[in-house]
Amino acid sequence: MSDVHLKIEEIRKRKGVTKSHIARYCDRTPQWYSKVSKGEITLDVITLQLIADALEVDVVNFFNSKLSVTFNLKQKQVI
Structure with missing residues (x-):
């Protein structure tokens, strides 16, 4: 799961x-989130979005800032 x-x-x-809040929000156990926090579980897109919602952040905040910069530059070129 890289460094997410x-x-x-x-x-x-x-x-x-x-x-515990994140685990409850995702309808999972605290043990599940413990594995998430250690990088022992690969998360799908839906679960990443649930975690982002629980933290009240945009899911892009979980990824390397270089990725975000590259994505934003490509978006500007498309426009």
Whole structure:
């Protein structure tokens, strides 16, 4: 899952959101989220969006900023 789990944890801690809150929001167990936070589970797009919603952030915040910059540059070129 690359470093997505690290970014999720960074945002979760910065916002003061509990692991239990995210697990409940995703209709999962705290043990599941513990595995997520350690990078032991590969998350699908729907689950990533649920976690982003639980943290009240855009899902793009979980990905490398270089990816976001590249994506934004390509979008500007298309317009």
